[in-house]
Amino acid sequence: MDSKRRPIHGGISRNPNSTSKPAMAFHFLRALSHIRLTTRRGSSLARRTLRIRRAAYASMACSAGTRRAWSRALLRKLRSPAPRRGASVLPRRAARTTSSPDTDLRQALALRRLVPGGAAMEHCELLEETADYIRCLNAQVWLMQAVVHGLGDLSN
Amino acid sequence: MSSRRSRSRQSSSSRITDEQIIDLMSKLQAVLPEARLARNDRVSAARVLQETCSHIRSLHREVDDLGERLSELLATTDISSAQAAVIRSLLM
Numbered sequence: 001m002d003s004k005r006r007p008i009h010g011g012i013s014r015n016p017n018s019t020s021k022p023a024m025a026f027h028f029l030r031a032l033s034h035i036r037l038t039t040r041r042g043s044s045l046a047r048r049t050l051r052i053r054r055a056a057y058a059s060m061a062c063s064a065g066t067r068r069a070w071s072r073a074l075l076r077k078l079r080s081p082a083p084r085r086g087a088s089v090l091p092r093r094a095a096r097t098t099s100s101p102d103t104d105l106r107q108a109l110a111l112r113r114l115v116p117g118g119a120a121m122e123h124c125e126l127l128e129e130t131a132d133y134i135r136c137l138n139a140q141v142w143l144m145q146a147v148v149h150g151l152g153d154l155s156n
Numbered sequence: 157m158s159s160r161r162s163r164s165r166q167s168s169s170s171r172i173t174d175e176q177i178i179d180l181m182s183k184l185q186a187v188l189p190e191a192r193l194a195r196n197d198r199v200s201a202a203r204v205l206q207e208t209c210s211h212i213r214s215l216h217r218e219v220d221d222l223g224e225r226l227s228e229l230l231a232t233t234d235i236s237s238a239q240a241a242v243i244r245s246l247l248m
Contacts, residue, residue: 025246036230049227056219107205114212127180130208134187137215143246144222150242151229 019139024063028143031055054078060140069125070133073117177201184208 035051058078064071111126112118115133118126181204185193192207193199 025243029242032226032230039230045224045227045231048230049224052226052230053220053223056223104202104205107202107209110209111205111212114209114216124176124180127177127184130212131180131184131187134208134212134215137212137219138187141215141218141222144219144226146246147242148222148225148229150245151226153245 019135020063021139021143024059024139025143027059027062028055028140029147031059032147056140056144059143060136063139064132064136068129068132069121070116070118070129071136077116 032052032055035048035055039048057074061071061074061078066072066075108123108126111130112121115121115126115130118129121129181201185199185204188204188207188211192211193204
């Protein structure tokens with residue numbers, strides 16, 4: 001059962017923003033717990049770190065659900081068995097018609113690589129999705145800091 | 157903004173107005189931290205995009221670093237009481 005598919009509409013208000021902290025915390029903590037339970041003795045720190053990082057992006061994408069293009073792209077990427085490297089390097093031709101000249105274009109291209117699904121977006125969509133993606137990243141960082149803080153307190 | 161001229165020349169299928177672009181740019185500026193760009197300053201589109209890329213990269217790095225710290229902590233902490241403590245701290 002893919003528990004990630006369960007939509008959690010943490011937004012009781014009609015806030016279009018995707019930063020639902022309770023939903024994010026729920027997903028992330030559950031993933032952490034699972035990682036902890038399934039970590040074998042002597043398994044490498046690197047492997048665990050990779051799983052945690054994956055869980056972080058998964059909880060971000062799950063909290064935003066399918067409402068956002070970036071979260072849909074992230075969910076697709078996380079669920080596909082073989083990650084395609086460099087798939088979103090170049091923007092598609094259609095998107096280019098709404099892009100801006102020279103220096104803006106360079107930056108816009110860089111941005112497309114950074115935002116999940118950015119390669120296929122129109123320029124305006126890219127800007128909007130970016131703002132939301134940043135908000136969500138902020139929330140995820142806040143959450144992880146809180147968890148580190150919480151766990152850190154315990155170890156002391 | 158120099159970009160304004162070329163945008164109005166291009167005929168895109170979705171009628172994007174300059175106002176929309178400006179509006180979206182300012183919204184983007186609003187989510188960037190004050191240290192990068194003063195919120196009320198009129199800065200060039202290129203600058204906003206540049207700072208945005210920079211900010212996203214640093215956020216990605218933070219997620220990576222925090223992930224590593226969590227990985228270390230998970231190995232050494234009793235998770236059941238940890239979860240309770242974390243949930244408590246998140247709810248306060």
